[in-house]
Amino acid sequence: MCRSADVKQAVLAHNDDLARALRAELDGRGVAVVNLLSSPGSGKTELLGRVLARAVERGVPVAALTADLATENDATRLARSGAPVRQVLTDGLCHLEARQLRGHLTGWLPEDTAVLFVENVGNLVCPASYDLGETLRIVLMAVTEGEDKPLKYPTAFGSAHLVVATKTDLAAAAGFDEDTFRANVQRVNPGVETVRTCARTGDGVDTLLDRVLAARASGPAHRPPLAPHPHSHNHGHAPEPSAADAPAGTPDHAPHTRPQPASAP
Template sequence: MCRVVDLRQAVLAENDASALALREHLAAQGTVEVNLLSSPGSGKTALLEGLLSRAVAAGTAVAAITADLATENDARRLARAGAPVKQVLTDGLCHLEAGMLRGHLDGWLPQGTRVLFVENVGNLVCPASYDIGESLRIVLGSVTEGEDKPLKYPTAFGLAQLVVITKTDIAEAVEFDGTAFHRNVRQVNPGVPVLETSARTGAGVDELLAFILGCAAGVPVHRPVLARQHHSHAEDPHHGHAGGLDHSHSRPAPSAVRGTAEAP
């Protein structure tokens, strides 16, 4: 008698175990991992460069890993901030996995690093399903991507502990409907804080860094819990979707991030 094995579930279960081990390892050395997710072209790298620059200027020990399918362009750009930066090339894989990340951290991550930023592969599908040992998951959406992005990618936005709107300096030019975006975020992730930023003008970047450092200091935020659903049909383990989010964990009130009052 043949035994049917759900390959996708096995892959995700193995990743979850690796993620838990990595989270505990980082916590033991006082490091908080921040997982940054977004579509390509959202302005994630520009925003991260601003965060690193401010943290370095303030004397906060930070580091960053940036993942791409090819090129080391982002790592060279981020290194200008003066923080330790490492490029991870996924060789075509559309997301990072916990074991892969752990392999790049061992022997590289400086002792005493307070915050490790991980710029995930530009993709809102595959990375959303993979816990990579983060303590804080931030999902970005730019004003150029449209107000319905949260509805199109409910897994990514539904698992976010903070949603960041980028490129707000051109919101008027592209006729971005902020009220609709906030409403759509609330539909898939009720109560999640939303912060509006512009890497070009610097608006909201200090507030974003303060939120992240608050997490590093122990301000409680809910950790994404990927509820694995069993499927009756075969799926590619590298292109699956996670199930729901356990909202039983505490999260910071929206007022914890200055300037994030949601539109009515």
């Protein structure tokens, strides 16, 4: 049992080393990386599509990498924004790791990218303990999921730089108690900001994009330390992606043209 725990800690330590190096490299290029975590069905993809489209309208050069166990559905949806998008198929793995991210960015990420959004695999357990070298970690939760979600998943919510409530147009119908939700967020992550959003109406989209651009302007955020990885997690870690794997595992949905960067995002 101890040996298994030691192996897991070694894997996480190696990932953290790679994440620090990737963060420094991308920060040197002026690229902010936003790691989006949520459970399935939170509306993460729809909201990200709206944010990408708004960034394109505002002349901010953005890109997105979206991870799923199967299908290219999310990449197809996100590509409608006009931003370059790449799909990563994890073949059953429940999270992304820093070495996967580095491998899939090599030779693909446009040079003028200001913000790279990474839509992690949809769950709040496996991805929570893996640093991807992000500038900003955002954890999203739909109002239909219940006010106690932050208490049930303290590793994810406790490591967030920003918490986003989605599908707020359904709050009344779901009987969502926003005050209790915000209090629970503060219990696991004191001082973190919570933003209300609704992809259907566009509410909060500009606010969310502004928070991301502010994080980019200020440099890599001082992220809270990740909580210990749960000992019950035993899903292994991902193999190093190769160029030969890219056509099948990383479909490219980049458009043919890119917006010009804004003079002052």
